[in-house]
Amino acid sequence: MSTESVAVVGGSIAGCAGALAVSRSGAEVVVFERSTVRLQDRGVGLTLHNDRYAELEEAGYLDSGMPWHRLARRPWVVRDGAARTGREIGVLPMPFRSYNWGSLWEELRGRIPSGVEYRTGAQVSRVRESAGGTVVQLADGTEERYDFVVGADGYRSVVRDAMYPRTGAEYAGFLAWRGTLPEGMLPGPPDAWPGEEAASVGFPGGHVLIYRIPGPGGVGTTVNWVFYAVPPAGTASRFADPQTVQPRIMSDALKRYQLELVDEHLPPFWQEVIRLTRPEDTFVQPMYDMVAPGYALGRLVLLGDAASIARPNTGSGAIKALQDAAALERALLAHDARQEALAAYSAERMPVGRATVELGRRLGRAQVTETPDWQTMDQSDVERWWLEAAGTQGFGGHALRR
Numbered sequence: 001m002s003t004e005s006v007a008v009v010g011g012s013i014a015g016c017a018g019a020l021a022v023s024r025s026g027a028e029v030v031v032f033e034r035s036t037v038r039l040q041d042r043g044v045g046l047t048l049h050n051d052r053y054a055e056l057e058e059a060g061y062l063d064s065g066m067p068w069h070r071l072a073r074r075p076w077v078v079r080d081g082a083a084r085t086g087r088e089i090g091v092l093p094m095p096f097r098s099y100n101w102g103s104l105w106e107e108l109r110g111r112i113p114s115g116v117e118y119r120t121g122a123q124v125s126r127v128r129e130s131a132g133g134t135v136v137q138l139a140d141g142t143e144e145r146y147d148f149v150v151g152a153d154g155y156r157s158v159v160r161d162a163m164y165p166r167t168g169a170e171y172a173g174f175l176a177w178r179g180t181l182p183e184g185m186l187p188g189p190p191d192a193w194p195g196e197e198a199a200s201v202g203f204p205g206g207h208v209l210i211y212r213i214p215g216p217g218g219v220g221t222t223v224n225w226v227f228y229a230v231p232p233a234g235t236a237s238r239f240a241d242p243q244t245v246q247p248r249i250m251s252d253a254l255k256r257y258q259l260e261l262v263d264e265h266l267p268p269f270w271q272e273v274i275r276l277t278r279p280e281d282t283f284v285q286p287m288y289d290m291v292a293p294g295y296a297l298g299r300l301v302l303l304g305d306a307a308s309i310a311r312p313n314t315g316s317g318a319i320k321a322l323q324d325a326a327a328l329e330r331a332l333l334a335h336d337a338r339q340e341a342l343a344a345y346s347a348e349r350m351p352v353g354r355a356t357v358e359l360g361r362r363l364g365r366a367q368v369t370e371t372p373d374w375q376t377m378d379q380s381d382v383e384r385w386w387l388e389a390a391g392t393q394g395f396g397g398h399a400l401r402r
């Protein structure tokens with residue numbers, strides 16, 4: 001293939017990895033990121049399965065210089081009288097690395113080759129194909145022409161809109177309240193909660209997952225919690241349309257509702273962890289499901305959340321985006337014709353997106369909307385329940401084809 005010009009719309013995790021992928025295939029790349037705020041300040045956690053990490057390290061998308069925290073066990077606990085950290089009903093393996101979203105993004109951004117132009121404050125309002133190229137229209141009205149366009153612009157993707165106009169994300173019926181606090185603010189004693197544990201507290205209608213991540217900039221240690229529950233009746237219409245929802249905004253009513261659930265269902269230690277979190281370090285995310293009908297069409301291709309959105313219960317949103325990029329690079333290098341490369345990429349990655357979204361639906365039911373009677377469960381019940389919900393593979397991502 002002769003040197004092609006490529007626009008990557010979105011400069012988050014998928015966008016950085018996508019820019020790396022396409023530039024490694026020999027193309028000239030411009031990244032358009034609409035945000036002007038520092039993406040490295042988005043400081044919540046995400047997890048990467050150890051096996052998936054190893055594949056992506058080999059593919060050159062992750063490396064040991066990126067700050068991470070080791071996780072190993074996932075105890076499931078329930079409230080039990082005054083027991084400070086609750087009663088453990090069972091333990092599942094948790095062979096994951098946890099990352100600080102902001103520092104992971106910063107590391108990925110730093111690995112984009114200097115020849116790639118990364119523009120901030122550059123909002124793409126529309127893309128359209130025209131004879132022999134693709135036109136990217138910016139919010140300021142200017143237009144630029146590229147050989148093809150990579151949509152790494154998240155769940156409200158304008159690139160996906162140009163490909164498949166009516167493929168919206170579907171509200172999953174529950175929310176994740178999220179928060180972080182410095183490890184030093186944990187209520188004592190310091191060994192109440194071992195560092196390698198991703199604690200899960202189950203309650204009727206939801207659960208909370210709490211684990212440590214690297215601190216801001218990869219320095220120190222931060223505690224990250226994700227509290228899943230169905231919001232109060234009558235709020236569904238507020239979250240139904242991802243195009244109109246105000247992402248990350250936590251109303252006072254939603255905050256109050258979460259704290260009522262916390263007081264009712266969490267053991268004292270975990271109540272304190274959530275109550276100690278500063279309001280400015282909390283936000284709320286509605287959960288959505290979506291798979292695009294194809295990952296490539298004409299001169300347009302999708303990566304990451306623009307291509308498919310799975311609930312974070314799958315522990316694989318970032319893995320999926322990074323794998324998409326690695327697969328795109330492989331396809332571009334393996335085929336002489338771009339169209340064949342993009343078709344091969346779509347054929348490889350769309351089934352993975354579908355399977356991940358389906359796993360998210362099952363885990364959402366098992367852990368939030370149709371929770372079991374945690375109080376009566378023991379280790380073998382927990383193992384059986386997990387196997388029914390998660391199966392034997394897919395939690396933390398599917399293996400990357402090499």
Ligand SMILES: Cc1cc2nc3c(=O)[nH]c(=O)nc-3n(C[C@H](O)[C@H](O)[C@H](O)COP(=O)(O)OP(=O)(O)OC[C@H]3O[C@@H](n4cnc5c(N)ncnc54)[C@H](O)[C@@H]3O)c2cc1C
Pocket residue numbers: 009010011012013014015032033034035042043044045046047101122123124125152153154155156157158303304305306311312314315316317318321
């Ligand atoms: C704070 C945070 C925490 C997360 N935690 C978890 C987790 O714990 N577990 C998990 O599995 N997943 C998690 N995720 C999701 C996971 O990070 C994503 O699935 C993965 O990183 C892929 O995201 P993305 O880059 O495709 O989309 P996004 O992160 O949504 O990035 C899209 C980017 O495109 C830009 N953009 C959008 N539209 C335009 C436009 N028109 N023009 C220009 N730029 C545009 C946006 O500003 C944004 O930077 C989290 C995401 C965030 C943001």
